[in-house]
Amino acid sequence: MNPRSRPSIVAKDVVRIIEGRRILDGVSLDIHEGEFFSLLGPSGCGKTTLLRCIAGFDRPDAGTLELDGVDLARVPTHRRDLNMVFQSYALFPHLDVFENVAFGLRLAGSSSIAEKVREALDLVSLAGAERRKPATLSGGEQQRVALARAIVTRPKALLLDEPLGALDLKLRKGLQVELRRIQKTLGMTFLYVTHDQDEALSMSDRIAVMDGGKVRQIGTPDAVYRRPADEFVARFVGAVNVVVRDGRRVAIRPEAVRLAESSEIVGTVDSVSYFGARSLVRVAVGDATWLVEIPGSMGRNVVVGGSVALAVDWADAWPLEGAPS
Amino acid sequence: MNDRRWWLFPPIAWLLVFLALPVAVTASKAFSAAGVEALASPTTWRLVGVSTLVAAVTTAACLVAGYPVAWCISRMPERRRRWVLFLVVLPFWANLLVRTYALMTMLRPFSVLDTWFAAVFGLWHGWLPFMVLPLYNAIEKLPPRLAEAAADLGAGPAQVFFKVIVPATMPGIVAGCVLVFIPVLGAFATPEMLGGAQAFMAGSRIQLAFLSGRNPEAGAAMTLVLTAITLLLLWGYRRVHRSEGLL
Numbered sequence: 016m017n018p019r020s021r022p023s024i025v026a027k028d029v030v031r032i033i034e035g036r037r038i039l040d041g042v043s044l045d046i047h048e049g050e051f052f053s054l055l056g057p058s059g060c061g062k063t064t065l066l067r068c069i070a071g072f073d074r075p076d077a078g079t080l081e082l083d084g085v086d087l088a089r090v091p092t093h094r095r096d097l098n099m100v101f102q103s104y105a106l107f108p109h110l111d112v113f114e115n116v117a118f119g120l121r122l123a124g125s126s127s128i129a130e131k132v133r134e135a136l137d138l139v140s141l142a143g144a145e146r147r148k149p150a151t152l153s154g155g156e157q158q159r160v161a162l163a164r165a166i167v168t169r170p171k172a173l174l175l176d177e178p179l180g181a182l183d184l185k186l187r188k189g190l191q192v193e194l195r196r197i198q199k200t201l202g203m204t205f206l207y208v209t210h211d212q213d214e215a216l217s218m219s220d221r222i223a224v225m226d227g228g229k230v231r232q233i234g235t236p237d238a239v240y241r242r243p244a245d246e247f248v249a250r251f252v253g254a255v256n257v258v259v260r261d262g263r264r265v266a267i268r269p270e271a272v273r274l275a276e277s278s279e280i281v282g283t284v285d286s287v288s289y290f291g292a293r294s295l296v297r298v299a300v301g302d303a304t305w306l307v308e309i310p311g312s313m314g315r316n317v318v319v320g321g322s323v324a325l326a327v328d329w330a331d332a333w334p335l336e337g338a339p340s
Numbered sequence: 341m342n343d344r345r346w347w348l349f350p351p352i353a354w355l356l357v358f359l360a361l362p363v364a365v366t367a368s369k370a371f372s373a374a375g376v377e378a379l380a381s382p383t384t385w386r387l388v389g390v391s392t393l394v395a396a397v398t399t400a401a402c403l404v405a406g407y408p409v410a411w412c413i414s415r416m417p418e419r420r421r422r423w424v425l426f427l428v429v430l431p432f433w434a435n436l437l438v439r440t441y442a443l444m445t446m447l448r449p450f451s452v453l454d455t456w457f458a459a460v461f462g463l464w465h466g467w468l469p470f471m472v473l474p475l476y477n478a479i480e481k482l483p484p485r486l487a488e489a490a491a492d493l494g495a496g497p498a499q500v501f502f503k504v505i506v507p508a509t510m511p512g513i514v515a516g517c518v519l520v521f522i523p524v525l526g527a528f529a530t531p532e533m534l535g536g537a538q539a540f541m542a543g544s545r546i547q548l549a550f551l552s553g554r555n556p557e558a559g560a561a562m563t564l565v566l567t568a569i570t571l572l573l574l575w576g577y578r579r580v581h582r583s584e585g586l587l
Contacts (some may be wrong), residue, residue, distance in 0.1 A: 072488050092491040092497075105489035108482075109507040119493035164493065 022084070023048040023204040024069060028077035031064055031228075038064045039075065040228035046172075046206060051198050053215040056225035057251070062208045065225075066174050070099050070205070083171055085138075098165035102177040104157045106149040112136070112160050115143035119168040135167040138197055156187045166197070172204035179214070191218055212252045216240060224248045234300050246335050252304050254295070257335065267332040269295065269308040274317070275326035278307075284321050289314045298323055319323045370561035378563070378587045384545075388565050391542035394531070395524040402471040402520045403513065404530030405464070410475035410512075425476070428469050428545075437467065440533045447534065451487030463524050470523075478512020479505075495500040514577060522570050526563075542566060 020226045024046040031039040036207045041062045048051045054062040067073040069080055071092030080087045087095060098119070107115050116132045125131065136142050139159040149157055158178055164330070165173055178194075179187040195218050209215050215222050216236040224247075232244035243249035246257065249266050256267050282300035294314025296307045305325060309317075317323070363463060369375055378384050413424050443462050444453060452458045482505070490504040491497075507512070526541030542562055549559030 036441050070488075070492060072491075091496075092488075093494050093496050095492075097492070099489065099492045101485045101489060103484050105485040105502055107486070107490070107508060109510065118490070118495075122494040122499065168493070 019183055021048040022046070023050070023082065023205060025079075025081040026065065026069075027079045027081075028035060029065065029068065029080060031061070031062075031068060031073065032076050035130045037228050039068070039078075041078070042225075042228070042230055043078075044223055044230065044233065046204060048204055049202045051195065051205045051207065051218060051220045053209055053219040053222045054225055055215040055222050055251070057210055060225040061228040062210075062225050063176055066099075066176050066206065066208050070097060070174050071095050094293070096171045098168065098170040098173055100158070100161050100165050100173065100175045100178045102180045103304045104149075104154075104161045105158055106157055106164075108149055111146050111148055112152075115149065116163045116167050118164060123168060125168070131167055131234060132163075132208060135163040138166070138200065139163045140193075150305055154182050155190065158182065158190065162194075162197070166201060166203065169201075169203075173198075175205060175207045177208055177210070179234065180209075187214075194218065216252065224251060241331070249335075254308075256305050258303055258305070260329075260332070263330045264335040266335050267327065267329075269306040271328040272305060272332035273326045273328075274307060274309060274313075276326045278324040280325040280327065282323060282325065284317055284319050284323055286319060287314050287317050296323075298325060300325070328336050355365070366560045366563055369557045370564045372557045374555060374557035375561040378561040384558070384565070387540070387542040387545050388562065389524055390540075390571070391527075391566070392569060394460060394463070394527075394539075394541060395521050396468065398460055399471075399517050399521045399523045401460070401464045402468050403517060406468055406471035406516060407473050409468075410472050410479050413472075413476050414480040425473075428472050431466075431469065436529065437533075439466065440530050443534060451533060454536030454538055456535055456539055459531035459539035459541075461575055462530040462534040463527055466530055467520045467524060470519040474510065474512045474515035474519065476512075478509040478515075482508055521573070525527070525566055525570065 022045050024044070026042055026044040026306040029039050029042045030037065042061070042065055044052075054065060064073060067074050069087070070080075071087070071090070074088075082090075082095065082097065106117065106321060110118070113132055116135055117128050120128045132145075133142065136145065139162050141156065141159050141163065144152070144156065144160075149160065152160065159183075162178070175194075179190050180191065191214060194205075207215075208220065216239075219236055221233060221235055222239050224231045224239060224243075225249055232239055232248045234242075234318050239248060240252050243252060243266070246255075246266065248256045249257075254269050256269065256272065257264060258267070259265075280300055282305065285297040285299050285304065287297075288295045289311060292311050294309050294311050294317070296309060296314070296317055298305045298307055307325060370379070409428075413421055413428075416424060440462060442464060447453055447458055447461070452461075486504060486508065487500050490500040495503060526543045526546070528541060528547045531539040531541050532544055542565075546559040546562050546566075547557045549557075549562070
């Protein structure tokens with residue numbers, strides 16, 4: 016499903032100041048209906064604060080937030096047609112799985128609650144767990160319940176605050192794929208906060224990379240990865256070489272560099288890290304260190320301390336602002 | 341006798357000497373002729389009714405006052421929280437009678453001494469910490485972001501409180517109520533000192549019956565009735581909430 020171009024959540028020059036610090040420093044975003052949009056950035060960059068302002072748990076000191084063209088400033092949390100999925104799940108401990116999921120439906124006076132709850136639990140693959148209490152579920156199962164509870168009322172958008180952050184790597188990978196599937200099935204707008212660049216790149220339609228309360232770049236995963244707006248974005252979304260060429264600083268990803276028989280760039284192998292499918296080689300060239308990504312099995316042929324030549328696809332390099340240091 | 345059984349001996353002995361034996365003595369006195377006569381007397385039941393009412397009112401007052409206190413404490417930063425909890429418990433370092441005399445001095449200017457109000461006020465003041473501590477314990481254990489999750493799903497402030505916060509802290513509420521209700525049901529010193537002759541509760545009657553030595557059988561009978569009321573309430577609560585695994 017292609018994201019439609021209708022705006023769902025719109026932020027305009029949002030500022031939030033807490034104890035003198037500008038946590039959000041003029042953030043503007045347009046999130047389209049049906050889009051999987053990620054806010055990516057290091058901790059403290061303001062991504063969670065922005066999400067909490069949209070949910071209504073916090074309010075901006077300046078700027079506006081809109082949902083489907085309606086200004087949210089005067090809409091209290093419980094009247095915003097948005098649901099949140101928390102990193103800590105925040106399930107109701109005194110209610111079983113069925114009643115947790117039914118909570119929003121009951122408040123809305125919804126009809127055919129049992130059927131809707133069953134559908135939502137089917138969607139998150141938790142059918143049969145209706146009568147269990149949250150305390151008896153694993154972390155992954157609890158997060159599935161939280162997800163079912165959030166989608167069952169079919170809100171206009173879902174806000175997800177590092178929902179997989181507390182889970183182990185394998186579970187996280189599986190749930191990433193599932194979240195994406197569920198989002199596509201429902202065609203619902205997802206606003207996803209994460210500090211994990213792989214997560215953002217693999218799941219999103221578009222990503223906003225944030226730092227220091229500002230949006231550094233908004234774009235598709237491919238654009239953010241291959242044409243980062245600045246050095247911060249380049250380094251945050253993946254490994255990168257920053258080198259001087261023809262008197263200018265340019266950036267190039269490790270996978271655009273190869274080990275060659277001979278070339279004008281020759282260096283000494285500093286270290287080799289094996290990651291299974293790929294190996295990452297650090298090569299000292301003069302004062303600079305180059306990162307080179309090669310197929311994993313080839314890592315065995317590289318001798319630490321040996322001399323290697325580097326072939327570079329300069330077409331994949333991009334210039335950076337600022338004079339060479 | 342193997343080692344494991346040997347370790348059971350001290351607690352069993354303790355229970356026999358300090359629980360089973362006194363209950364047996366009390367029961368044997370209660371079911372004597374004088375005891376049964378007291379059980380049949382309307383005065384006994386009027387006093388039991390008064391005590392139950394006072395205990396219920398005091399418990400309710402402690403709950404209403406204790407919940408916000410416990411809530412605020414649980415929201416404090418760690419260091420301050422420890423200090424405030426210490427302050428909550430601090431009154432127990434002073435003897436009950438001393439504290440009650442202090443209350444008498446405090447209440448005198450308001451001309452409320454020797455009334456039911458003063459008696460309930462004193463009981464409320466004395467047992468409030470027993471409500472605050474279990475409530476604090478339950479509130480502090482609430483999952484983070486719970487109230488936000490409820491509001492997010494469409495619950496207004498009152499619904500957040502009554503549909504989520506209260507049920508989720510129910511174990512603490514029950515524990516606090518039990519801890520306040522039971523001692524207040526048998527109280528006599530505080531109500532006598534602050535409420536005077538007007539605030540004559542079952543506890544006073546029991547104390548008088550035993551200490552005056554005139555009618556221990558009537559005291560024993562009333563003691564059994566108060567114990568039965570407590571057990572009945574606990575049993576009733578368990579029946580209602582058995583599925584939730586509380587108590």
